[in-house]
Amino acid sequence: MSLHVDAGQPTRAPVPPDRRHVRRNSPRSFRTWLDLKAAPYLLVSPYYLLFLLFGLFPLGFTLYYAFFTYDLTGTVEWTGVGNFTGLLSDSAFWKAVVNTLGMFAIATVPQMLLALLLADALNKRFKGQLFVRMGVLLPLVTSVVAVAVVFTQLYGRDWGLINWVLSWFGADPVSWKTERIPSWLAIATMIDWRWTGYNAIIFLAGMQTIPRDLYEAASIDGASRRRQFWQITVPMLRPTMIFVVLNSTIGGLTLFAEPTTFYNGNVHGGTDSQFQTVSMFIFEQGFREFDYGYASAAAWLLFLLILIGSLINFLLVRRIGGNK
Amino acid sequence: MTGNSRRGRMLAIAAASALALSVVTACSSDDGEDNASDSASTAASEPVTIVVQTFGGGKNFGYKEAIDKWNAEHPDIQIKNDNLTDQFEQVYWPQLIQWLQSGTGAGDVVGIDEGGMGLAKAHPEWWADLGELGLSGRKADFPDWKWENGVTADGKLFGLGTDVGGMSLCYRKDLFEKAGLPGDRDEVGKLWPTWDDFVKVGHRFQEKIKDTKFVDGTNTLYNVVLVQEGAKNGNVTYFGKGNKLIVDSNPAVKASYDFAEKISKEGLTAKLRNFTEEWFTGMKKGQFATLGCPSWMLGVVSGDNAGGPEGKGKWDVAAVPGGGGNWGGSWLAVPKQSKHPKEAAQVLDYLTGKDAQVSVFDYAGNMPSNTQAQQDPAVQGAKNEYFNDAPVGDIFAKSAASLQPIFLGVKHAQVKNAVESVVSAIDDGSVAYADGWKRLVDDAVKAAG
Known part of the structure; x- marks a missing residue:
């Protein structure tokens, strides 16, 4: 879960908002940023990650296969709206x-x-x-x-x-x-x-x-x-x-x-x-x-x-x- | 929105617990691998547990005593028997198929009913090669058909036979005598050379006894008649030998259905579907007086949840109307996913071997397909104490050698399930007699997909 947030930062970190005077990622401002901006997302992220994994993905997966004949033997054939x-x-x-x-x-x-x-x-x-x-x-x-x-x-x-x-x-x-x-x-x-x-x-x-x-x-x-x-x-x-x-x-x-x-x-x-x-x-x-x-x-x-x-x-x- | 958030929370909890669970199983499967390498390197320091998954009511596969004996003699390989359910087509087989497809969950040795063998043979990738594991020498122990059915289309040996069906009729001796009918099994057998005679006896019984119906429901006897008629029609029932559905054209199916309809219409049934809760209770409370009994059914009847100790001596076994027949019979196989194929094959070898099969027959009454076990004096001369010391060895063993297998298609289990639902539905009144046959054919076609 923490991995996700770390991976998410670099895209935003190099472009700090103008009102910030410090151009570099000094440890202090990073911590402030982490505390104020990222922490709420970090705290709610487990739910969304799990929802993505166990909620949204199966939903999409189900929709995809609803258009196929997909049987036990693994044969997958497009049937359009046949089902x-x-x-x-x-x-x-x-x-x-x-x-x-x-x-x-x-x-x-x-x-x-x-x-x-x-x-x-x-x-x-x-x-x-x-x-x-x-x-x-x-x-x-x-x-x-x-x-x-x-x-x-x-x-x-x-x-x-x-x-x-x-x-x-x-x-x-x-x-x-x-x-x-x-x-x-x-x-x-x-x-x-x-x-x-x-x-x-x-x-x-x-x-x-x-x-x-x-x-x-x-x-x-x-x-x-x-x-x-x-x-x-x-x-x-x-x-x-x-x-x-x-x-x-x-x-x-x-x-x-x-x-x-x-x-x-x-x-x-x-x-x-x-x-x-x-x-x-x-x-x-x-x-x-x-x-x-x-x-x-x-x-x-x-x-x-x-x-x-x-x-x-x-x-x-x-x-x-x-x-x- | 609030509704959604609650649902979401439930979902998150479910997801979190699913995650926790998968972590736990991941750990445990790691452990399993560790054990495997341990036992390979430090030989027998820790016992290997071989899980044997079976199905069936009452005493099911009847392995209890055979397994106790093995476990006492083999500290390094312990057998654990999981009897998962009494319903093969509806619960056990679909679950096992999922495990086999997904590559995890199946036991090290699994039981398969004849109805699943068509599909099992069509999926060699599910099974370990028993030939490679040293069991190809067992061919001489089995009738040819039982052996051949355990070989996949591409020639891989994957399953060895356990029991065969055979056929008899179980009846309540005490109630027969109360109804003024003979109680002795030979005389009872003589009462009903044909199924028409059986129905006549039923009416005689029903005249005297009101609280107990003559038969359990339509489904059990439907199956008995089906295998007899199937044998007369080229040994096929629902599927022809080319795996084509022949429900509507095979006279065997129609004849069996007509018989089921007849006994239901004439009020001889207790309207209970076999292997439901009510059916088992019905057996305990004496709601029906006869029951189609392949050899394995003896173990079901005498099981604690069925006839149980209080039914001992009340039930007896007589010849079945219309001659013999073969309903049921199973195989054991080792799924490829087993982590201990070598040990599993040893266990399978033991459980299908002569000694274990004689013990099964003695304990549960399931007739061995193993010809050496069939010829064993302990089997030939066996009497079943629960059934008034009926000479079950004599009744089943003599006919077992000559049994003919019925061909069962790849989708047999699904079609059987659909057909039996209709056969039961005409009895409980949810499908009218007039619509029954058409429904049966329609549902069978649908299930065959």
């Missing part, structure tokens, strides 16, 4: 897109509402505040795989707890892994269990920045607590909400671990791809079928999907409690 047109007419890809959006909707909407209400509850004064606030973060600490293993058993068709409870009400056992919508529900609960508390804490932090006098004024005017929540808390939380929603959009559209573990680590996502997400589709094409080019193209379409999804959500959330 993209292939994907757009591939029913399996679209199925994965629908699955991803479906699970995202089922998981995220209740999650946001729950997190908001949870945060509101935590925002009140009560004994053991810190303990309870920390408690809602606990699910985040458990590993995804552990969560998935437990939930997979809860949702077992023949011996699962959920079906057992449902049977009390006379319901037939639900085949959580083969019926499409139930499988989405099962995976959505997994996601919500893990992330609701996390989002609640972020909402809580946002809520604490809302000035108290707003609430006092509203109380004097006779606004109920519910009215205060919808008229003051929610609109004032808008910036926090945008952050949380964008974050969940990115997380939700790149969903991989939960649905994969839900089917024994098989990225096919059920016998008929009932819950195969786009990420799993990419993985299947790239590392099961070894069609790297096709997988790369799919990855870029996912990127587009996330951009569009984020934009829509951003516009939606921005309207919440907008000024009239």
Whole structure:
């Protein structure tokens, strides 16, 4: 990392700015320069270097190979937009897109509402505040795989707890892994269990920045607590909400671990791809079928999907409690 | 923007840990090289560890006792067995291919199922030359086809055979008796000379017993019928001998699919896909009464996560409807990336040799392909205690010598995966029976690429 900065200097050092009187690189001015100008870059450089290496390079690399047929044997053939047109007419890809959006909707909407209400509850004064606030973060600490293993058993068709409870009400056992919508529900609960508390804490932090006098004024005017929540808390939380929603959009559209573990680590996502997400589709094409080019193209379409999804959500959330 | 910065931070953390990890692995691989030169110069001062990677449920390759014995006798070369997963096509093989392509990660000795051998043979650059490592003299130990399949197109010996499939049917003796059917294995075998008879017996069973289905699902028996039908149709299944996909034109595939559809439609299946969590639990809880059993399946059934100790004596083994058949069977190979090819070849030689193979048969029930092991009285006369002392030696060994190999194409594993998904999907109801066959062909064509 230091190497990078040393290499970067000589181009700038020989042309010192005019206001400097010392023409030579005296050790002192060099140190001042290093301290004032270079140090901030030096300090942030590890992140950017790593991003370049592990973020930008793979992005470009993926884009490049999205235009090739690139298989396991190493044959690389230019296909132009062939991979993209292939994907757009591939029913399996679209199925994965629908699955991803479906699970995202089922998981995220209740999650946001729950997190908001949870945060509101935590925002009140009560004994053991810190303990309870920390408690809602606990699910985040458990590993995804552990969560998935437990939930997979809860949702077992023949011996699962959920079906057992449902049977009390006379319901037939639900085949959580083969019926499409139930499988989405099962995976959505997994996601919500893990992330609701996390989002609640972020909402809580946002809520604490809302000035108290707003609430006092509203109380004097006779606004109920519910009215205060919808008229003051929610609109004032808008910036926090945008952050949380964008974050969940990115997380939700790149969903991989939960649905994969839900089917024994098989990225096919059920016998008929009932819950195969786009990420799993990419993985299947790239590392099961070894069609790297096709997988790369799919990855870029996912990127587009996330951009569009984020934009829509951003516009939606921005309207919440907008000024009239 | 805030969203991005958080994501970036996660990325940076991930990147930093990836870097840390690569540094650690770099160090450890350096160590490995040091060890290699050490052991070469100061002979056996530090033991060489040979990692043997395998796959399979239950007792998988059945090497436990053979490896314990080797490790006790060879302080200089220690074997470490990593059984990575019970899923060959979906998990083990793709992972191994990545390791072989990237030149790092594979064990010193790796197991390969028959379904992967087509691809393995097409990539001689992945493998160490076992001929150069002194194993070409082993030819006499194996049937010709088993030996030939371990030789690449350009004539390099890279793999030696472990087990062969053979075929039988495992059944729950206790439940058969409860259903008023005979429990004795010879009489059970006589109940079902053909698959039609098998289905009839299934209905008789199902009339009396409601909690337990007659078979596990469609997939296991689909595979049994497929190898039998394949043998009748020129020993091919999904690929013709020129590596051309023949799923839609090979009557063997259609016949097996029709059978799978039939048992599912007639309500004989527990709708469980083999080698899933639910399937293993189903075996433990007695959700199904019969199971297609190649010899290696005996080790799966008796494994702790499957039938386990509580299933001992409840399961038995009978003749399979429709005669024999060969499903499965594996090879061991040494990847070129191994740092200890010489020692790895010694281990491979031992593990495919007569003594180890007899021990495997005794421990797990996998039928050796090694003809000397097959003829060993310990194998010929063997009884499997778990399966009511079934004379498994008699059942499998006698037919093993005459087994015919099914030709498997380069992309067999991918096509098999796609086809079996559909065969399971018609059973669990996610694909309608009417659409099943077309889906099967379409998905197979797609997987064959």
